[in-house]
Amino acid sequence: MATAAMLLLLFLTAVAVGCSAWEMNIRDWTAVARPWWRPIIHALRPILGSGRQLAARAGVACDSWRLGVEAHNVIAWKTVPAKCEDYVGHYMLGGHYRRDSVVVVDEAIAYAESLKLAGNSKEIWVFDIDETSLSNLPYYAKHGFGATLYNETSFREYVAEGSASALPETRRLYRRLLELGVKPVFLTGRTEDQRTITITNLQQQGFSRWEKLLLKPSVHATGELQGSAIEYKSGERQKLQDAGFIIVGNIGDQWSDILGAPEGTRIFKLPDPMYYIG
Amino acid sequence: MATAAMLLLLFLTAVAVGCSAWEMNIRDWTAVARPWWRPIIHALRPILGSGRQLAARAGVACDSWRLGVEAHNVIAWKTVPAKCEDYVGHYMLGGHYRRDSVVVVDEAIAYAESLKLAGNSKEIWVFDIDETSLSNLPYYAKHGFGATLYNETSFREYVAEGSASALPETRRLYRRLLELGVKPVFLTGRTEDQRTITITNLQQQGFSRWEKLLLKPSVHATGELQGSAIEYKSGERQKLQDAGFIIVGNIGDQWSDILGAPEGTRIFKLPDPMYYIG
Numbered sequence: 001m002a003t004a005a006m007l008l009l010l011f012l013t014a015v016a017v018g019c020s021a022w023e024m025n026i027r028d029w030t031a032v033a034r035p036w037w038r039p040i041i042h043a044l045r046p047i048l049g050s051g052r053q054l055a056a057r058a059g060v061a062c063d064s065w066r067l068g069v070e071a072h073n074v075i076a077w078k079t080v081p082a083k084c085e086d087y088v089g090h091y092m093l094g095g096h097y098r099r100d101s102v103v104v105v106d107e108a109i110a111y112a113e114s115l116k117l118a119g120n121s122k123e124i125w126v127f128d129i130d131e132t133s134l135s136n137l138p139y140y141a142k143h144g145f146g147a148t149l150y151n152e153t154s155f156r157e158y159v160a161e162g163s164a165s166a167l168p169e170t171r172r173l174y175r176r177l178l179e180l181g182v183k184p185v186f187l188t189g190r191t192e193d194q195r196t197i198t199i200t201n202l203q204q205q206g207f208s209r210w211e212k213l214l215l216k217p218s219v220h221a222t223g224e225l226q227g228s229a230i231e232y233k234s235g236e237r238q239k240l241q242d243a244g245f246i247i248v249g250n251i252g253d254q255w256s257d258i259l260g261a262p263e264g265t266r267i268f269k270l271p272d273p274m275y276y277i278g
Numbered sequence: 279m280a281t282a283a284m285l286l287l288l289f290l291t292a293v294a295v296g297c298s299a300w301e302m303n304i305r306d307w308t309a310v311a312r313p314w315w316r317p318i319i320h321a322l323r324p325i326l327g328s329g330r331q332l333a334a335r336a337g338v339a340c341d342s343w344r345l346g347v348e349a350h351n352v353i354a355w356k357t358v359p360a361k362c363e364d365y366v367g368h369y370m371l372g373g374h375y376r377r378d379s380v381v382v383v384d385e386a387i388a389y390a391e392s393l394k395l396a397g398n399s400k401e402i403w404v405f406d407i408d409e410t411s412l413s414n415l416p417y418y419a420k421h422g423f424g425a426t427l428y429n430e431t432s433f434r435e436y437v438a439e440g441s442a443s444a445l446p447e448t449r450r451l452y453r454r455l456l457e458l459g460v461k462p463v464f465l466t467g468r469t470e471d472q473r474t475i476t477i478t479n480l481q482q483q484g485f486s487r488w489e490k491l492l493l494k495p496s497v498h499a500t501g502e503l504q505g506s507a508i509e510y511k512s513g514e515r516q517k518l519q520d521a522g523f524i525i526v527g528n529i530g531d532q533w534s535d536i537l538g539a540p541e542g543t544r545i546f547k548l549p550d551p552m553y554y555i556g
Contacts, residue, residue, distance in 0.1 A: 061377045068381040071348040071547045075385075099339045103346040107353075269349045 062087035066273045072255050077276045078149060085147035088273050092137055092145060098169070100271045105169040108251060108268045109176050115248060119181050124211055124245045126237065126264060127174065128252035129188035129198065131272045133207055134164035146274030159190065162197040166205035170251070170270070174207060182248060183211040187236055187257075189229055189277065193218040212240075229277050234260030340365035344551045350533050355554045356427060363425035366551050370415055370423060376447070378549045383447040386529060386546045387454050393526060397459050402489055402523045404515065404542060405452065406530035407466035407476065409550045411485055412442035424552030437468065440475040444483035448529070448548070452485060460526060461489040465514055465535075467507055467555065471496040490518075507555050512538030 062084035068074035080088050091097055117123055127133050139158040140146060174184055184207075190198055192215045199213065214236050233256065237247060247264035250257075253272035258264075340362035346352035358366050369375055395401055405411050417436040418424060452462055462485070468476055470493045477491065492514050511534065515525060525542035528535075531550035536542075 061381065063374075064378045064381040067345065067348060067378050067549070068385060070345060071350075071382075071549075073382045073385050073546055096341075100342045100345050103339065103342040104349075104351045107346060107351050268351055271345070271349075 066091065066271075069273055069276070070269065070271055075255075075276065076278055080144070080146040080274065082147055084273075085144050088145040088147070089141070091273060093141070097271060101167065101169040104251075104268050104270050105173045108173050108249060111266055112173075112177055112180055112182060112249060115180075115182075117181055117248075118246075121181075121183065122245050123181070123248050124183045124185045124240065125177050125249040126185050126187050126240075126247055126251070127170070128254070128257040129186055129190060129202075130164075131167070131253040131274070132251060132257070132270055133167060133170050133174070133186065134201060134205060135167050136164055138163070140274050150275060156194075159194055160197055162201040162204070164201055164205070166207065167270075171206050173251070177249075178209065184209070185212045185214065185240065185245075186210055187212075187214045187233055189216060189232070191216045191218045211245075229254065229256035230260040233257060234262070237262050237264065344369065344549075347551055347554070348547065348549055353533075353554065354556055358422070358424040358552065360425055362551075363422050366423040366425070367419070369551060371419070375549060379445065379447040382529075382546050382548055383451045386451050386527060389544055390451075390455055390458055390460060390527060393458075393460075395459055395526075396524075399459075399461065400523050401459070401526050402461045402463045402518065403455050403527040404463050404465050404518075404525055404529070405448070406532070406535040407464055407468060407480075408442075409445070409531040409552070410529060410535070410548055411445060411448050411452070411464065412479060412483060413445050414442055416441070418552050428553060434472075437472055438475055440479040440482070442479055442483070444485065445548075449484050451529070455527075456487065462487070463490045463492065463518065463523075464488055465492045465511055467494060467510070469494045469496045489523075507532065507534035508538040511535060512540070515540050515542065 062081070065074060065081060065084060066088070069077070112125075130136055136155075136158065139155060143151070143154070177184060186202070186207075188198070195213070195215055198215070202208075202210075202213075216232065237250070237260075240247060241262050247262060249266055249268065250264035251268040251270060252258045253270040254277045255269065256277050258267040258269060340359070343352060343359060343362060344366070347355070390403075393401075408414055414433075414436065417433060421429070421432070455462060464480070464485075466476070473491070473493055476493070480486075480488075480491075494510065515528070515538075518525060519540050525540060527544055527546065528542035529546040529548065530536045531548040532555045533547065534555050536545040536547060
């Protein structure tokens, strides 16, 4: 009887997995023609867990690829593997991305609260902006969640809208740091010509105060992401340190946001399986 | 009709999830009294994916905790969170751990193959031993997969058996490096008094050649893992470099295996959600 029950269970599970049930379909983010059997990208968590079954059926261990990215083993990639587009979409739009971010920010807040702060206005926390403070998910949802090659022109058009939402977990950290007397510094790969819209967008999303907002010098069309982000950002952190600031924390979604001396007393890596900046 | 079908599907899925079906139960690794509804630890992959549903039901985002560990956000922890013992057990014994390791080693081999090697016998790759070259999973399976506090005495007894298995992915990397002419160096937190059994175990598991096998000086009972592993290991790497070796790669399961100058040209972090060494 146990065997019969097991077989029935296996059958039901197979049916459930095979049919790709979702809790709810909110909106067809991708706006791409799709066959009837393919689930549309949804805004809630798939019952069976972040689309991993889909990835497994496609023969790609997308969750392992994502772990490889987050642990800095998989580097210098240009696009999300084609077969992982759905997986990354589900990850980003479902509860998984948020849940992973909660753990990072809980750690960061616990760390910040454990510090013996001097309260001398020199203690700062460095925040990256894109995919750290502000989320460009609506843009990437329209561009394959990183499965299509980065297009600077269209991305800059999107940034110019100033419509990006705050990452709620990062905003929670930001607010707690202000309470603790640690001053935020934004350090971004965005360029000076984007300063005004960036300020507007940050303020609208609840990031209203900062010690500094550091943007890269404006460049012509294609230069924005050229050169090493590590060199640029660590150079800016060195200037902050030389000016007497103490970098007690440093958070970003790219390893290039946070690696490179001086890193700060402790670094935090937020998840981002959509793009890689070296 | 679509709605009715969806409801049926949701019901079937709920049944399947609620009953915790497994492909096969091999052996009760944990040997702990358990209620009838709780699945025993199994040696094959759970159909619904690495026990995440279990973790979610227990109100702990164990997969997010694990990601936090792997991305070096969650540090200095003493034990796996109690509610994640099952999750970690499923992760380690199922296909998930292996699948994650495959991605790391694929990256490492691709990197090694891309190197322009001088072939001067000075190019080395540093391997950690425990949970990198040899797996102590049978020991940890009996000790809560890291959910119980580390016990040096019983772990040393286990090591003295010399029964640890090779991690197959790491052995794949090891063999490819030998083919490429890169010499392996083992650098471990194991102590000199464990040298003989370590050599026997490594050789029995297919790790038969190395440039050096570096163990820590023997200490009395409780000293083995005291002090900073980062300082010890980076100090040993410095000596290697001073002796003219070029560390082209460096792989470990702990960040303390691989961080700290000189790190080597590139570092690789294998998964390990069972313990933390700082």
